[in-house]
Amino acid sequence: MSRAATRLLAHGLLACAGLGALAAQAQTVTLGERQAARVDNRQQRQDARIDQGVASGELTRPEQARMEAQQARIGRMEHRIEADGQVTGKEALRMEHAQDHASHRIARQKHDRQDRPARRHIAAR
Template structure:
């Protein structure tokens, strides 16, 4: 009887840890940090003006909200991950374009 109870307890702990493991998004988090760093570097170097930086930061915030929404149920599905990656790709392109658009600062 004790073995059955311990087995059930172990199974529930493992199942719970799998759910939490799926909600973690280290690659997405690292990419967000890198993109925020690129924006900060663009501001510091003068490649981005205040308006461009504000727009890019708003796009980053949108991606953060997508990630938070995906994590809210404890599991980030492939579809949610793809949507977040697409938003990050779009934001990354915008950062690159704005940093190299030859506007006067």
């Protein structure tokens, strides 16, 4: 192999190695962004469940206020955790646990069979 061909091959290999490192770094950013998007999407779905529960009469206004306050606390926790630009596994678990707790609370309150004005109004028809 000629000297020029060897150099070209060496430069090509270095370029590939550099691209591999950049791809790994980009993938790390993508994973963090994906996790943040997952948390945000879950928050939006829980907010929609709360709104739907109020509209259907399954949730009272005080229950709605308590659950929205809980969602706001989770949002503040997310901002604090993401403030340093890195989310550790332990922090991600804390956030997921808080969201799990909120999700169970929404389900429990929606199905607790309390009398609600919206339901009485629908039943009276």
